[in-house]
Amino acid sequence: MSTDREVLDHLAASFPAPSTTESDLLADRLAAEAERAGLLDLAYRTVDSPVGPLLVAATTEGLVRVAFDSEDHAAVLASLADEVSPRILRSGRRTDAVARQLDEYFTGHRRSFDLPLDLRLVRGFRHTVISQLPSIAYGTTASYAAVARAAGNPAAVRAVGSACAHNPVPLVVPCHRVIRSDGTLGQYRGGSEAKATLLTLEQEAGVSAR
Amino acid sequence: MKPFEEVVAEHGPMVLRVCRAVVGPDDADDAWSETFLAAMRAYPDLRPESNVRGWLVTIGHRKCIDIFRKRSRTPDPVADVSGVVAREGIPDPVDTDLRAALDALPPKQRAAVVYHHVGGLPYAEVGAVIDSSEAAARRSAADGIAKLRHTYARGTPS
Numbered sequence: 001m002s003t004d005r006e007v008l009d010h011l012a013a014s015f016p017a018p019s020t021t022e023s024d025l026l027a028d029r030l031a032a033e034a035e036r037a038g039l040l041d042l043a044y045r046t047v048d049s050p051v052g053p054l055l056v057a058a059t060t061e062g063l064v065r066v067a068f069d070s071e072d073h074a075a076v077l078a079s080l081a082d083e084v085s086p087r088i089l090r091s092g093r094r095t096d097a098v099a100r101q102l103d104e105y106f107t108g109h110r111r112s113f114d115l116p117l118d119l120r121l122v123r124g125f126r127h128t129v130i131s132q133l134p135s136i137a138y139g140t141t142a143s144y145a146a147v148a149r150a151a152g153n154p155a156a157v158r159a160v161g162s163a164c165a166h167n168p169v170p171l172v173v174p175c176h177r178v179i180r181s182d183g184t185l186g187q188y189r190g191g192s193e194a195k196a197t198l199l200t201l202e203q204e205a206g207v208s209a210r
Numbered sequence: 211m212k213p214f215e216e217v218v219a220e221h222g223p224m225v226l227r228v229c230r231a232v233v234g235p236d237d238a239d240d241a242w243s244e245t246f247l248a249a250m251r252a253y254p255d256l257r258p259e260s261n262v263r264g265w266l267v268t269i270g271h272r273k274c275i276d277i278f279r280k281r282s283r284t285p286d287p288v289a290d291v292s293g294v295v296a297r298e299g300i301p302d303p304v305d306t307d308l309r310a311a312l313d314a315l316p317p318k319q320r321a322a323v324v325y326h327h328v329g330g331l332p333y334a335e336v337g338a339v340i341d342s343s344e345a346a347a348r349r350s351a352a353d354g355i356a357k358l359r360h361t362y363a364r365g366t367p368s
Contacts, residue, residue: 004355004356004359007358007362011308011328014308015231016227017227018222018223018226022226023223026242027218030243030246030247030250033243034250037251039247039250077213077215081211085254086213086214087214087250087254088213088214088215089214089218090215
């Protein structure tokens, strides 16, 4: 080994990029240590589902966001970094319960979610609307007008529509059960096809359970 | 501001290579974890125009210094083990001659060599990390490489 070039080549070859396994182990350790140190403001994971991959993100308070693939998960994480905190890591621990309950829901074994929610992304009247939605029973639907009445503002039908369209925790807070008075489905954050899939799933699971 | 996860994904591999080259395989994971934990703590206050790569290497540099200090206080019980160092059953890919040659470098030269040639930092950034001018960082790295060439070449079959 006689030239600088050979020394440099050997140096570069001696410290190669870590393997995916090595990187994953270190990332897991970092997430665990950050959680212990109180630095993990947001933990997220993705969950496979019949309506496509779902991003689920939780603060120390509870579930703060469920996002469909069509929303672009990278863009959703970027906006969470701005609106909540940039201290975000992929981590299973905090999102275990939501992942399990979503699995149970999609296999027809769960009718309501039992999870702490963090609704900091919802303000004002929208908060009132979102808080009403869990009372719409599994397998049933309510109209935007009925939800407006229940929220104490019968004239606010459009505002109910927009609260549902911006629900940060769809599926878990069942805005898919709110439809138009004429029976058509109306809009949905995950697309109207996903809305139809969910309502069909709930009807079929509801029938087979009877 | 990017999610911190993206910072880890983008710069984590480079920081690990640098930690392995500076402190060796046994302490590199600790150095890496402490670096990113400290970075995550300070991240929300990082100015948007900051150079994230240089910022991370600066934190890593301090964590590696901490590890060297800790070592000098507690004698290493396996310091005199000769031959290939095994870690979790995987042989150390770095041959012991290169490791010994890196360990024998003066700290500033080792830092300059590693941050530039392993980490890929330009000399201006290396200088900012090790508290030197760009020219002095360049000189430290050149001196370090020359020393590696001499010490390391002796033990290596050609």
